[in-house]
Amino acid sequence: MDKLTPIKVLNKLTQRKLAIFSIQDFARIVNTSPKSAKAFLSRHTRSGNFARIKQGLYIATANEPAKFEIANNLVRPSYISFETALSYHKIIPETVYSITSATTQRSQSFGIREQSYQFYRIKKTLYFGYTPIKLRGSVILMATPEKALLDYVYLVSLKKKDTVERIDLKKVDTDKLGKFVGVMKRRLRK
Template sequence: MKTIELRNALPLSIFSHEMLYSLLEQSVTNVNDKISNLVKSGELVRLKKGFYTFSKAYLRRPIDLISVANTLYSPSYVSFDYALSYYGMIPERVSEITSATSKNEKLFETPLGRFSYKKVPLQAYSLGVDWFYDDVDGGRFIATPEKALCDKIRYDRGIGTLTQSAMVEYLKYDLRLDITKLLDFGLIEEIATAYRSKNLKTLSQLVEKGKL
C-alpha cells in the first residue's frame, strides 16, 4: 500500500499503531518494519509510542490539535490559555496546548509542539466541558469559555486571594481578557464550589453583577 493510499484510508489528525497495522497487514509481510521505514523517511510523524500523524506533504487539511491533545492522554479536555485563545478571549497566540485531566500531570514534547496536562479534582473535572464532533476526527473535548477561565484562574498560583476590584484588574491587565458574549455565572459558581475557590466565587459574583 502506497503512503497516499494509507493517508486516504486514515484521514484522522492522529491515529494508532493498531489502525496502521490493520491496514498494512493486508499487503505487507513485516508491518512493524514498514511503519519504522515510513517514520525514518519522514512520511509518518511519531507523536508518542504507538501514535502517529502524516507529514505535511500528505495532509489535506490542518491537523486538529484539540483532537491530538485528547488522544495523547485521556481522559482529558483542552482548557487554560489554549482554550481562551481558541475562543478569542485573550489576544496572545498560544503555542502550548494545555489540557485538564483527572489523572496525573503529564507533558509530551512532540513535532507538533508541547502538550501538557494539569490534574484537576474529580468533582470539578466534568463541569463545563463541551463535546464537538466532525466526520473526520470524531468527538473532541474542550472547556467552555467559563471553565477555561476558571481553570486558568484556579491554577495561577501567583495571584493570591483577590478582592473584586483586584480581580477586575487581573482580568483586564494581566490576562487582557476580552469577553465577547455573556458568561454563565451559575456555571462559574458551580465550578467555584467544586474547586472550593474563593477567587472563582468572586468571579461568579462579578459576572452576576454585570461588571465583566
C-alpha cells in the same frame, strides 16, 4: 502485507477518518500483523511519510490532524482548557503558543513537530465543564469559557500558573460560572 505504499495507506486512513492511529489500528486497517505494521511505520517514519507523536501513536504527515486533535489524543482523558481555551473563547487577547489541557492523569508535556503540549492534572471530581466542538472535521473536547476560567484559577491557586492581567469577563456567562463555582466547592470539600 501486499505491496503497501504510503499513498495506499493514506487512502485507507482517510476512508476511515483516522488522523491519529496506533500500531494496532494500523495493523487492523491494512490487514497485517502488528510486527509488520511496526516495521512499515518505522521505515516510512524515517522517510518522512509518517510521524510518531508519542510511543505507539502516529500521524500521516500528508494529512496532519489539527493540533487540538493531537492534544486530545496524546493523553486520555483530557480536554483543551486553561490559556488555550481562554484564548479560543476570546476571553484573553493573548495568542497562546502552548496547547494546554486538563487531565486526570499525571501532569506532563510534549514537544511535537514544533508545537508544545502541556497537560495539567486536575482532581477527578473537577473533570467536567467541557463540550465537544467540531473543528476542521474533527470533534475536539474543549472547556466551556466558564470552566476554562475556573481551571485556570485553580492552577493559579496551586501556584502552577501566574495570573493573567487581561481577562474579558463579558464573554463569560456569570450564572453558569456561579453554578460551576458551587459544583467545584462541593467537590473540593470531599
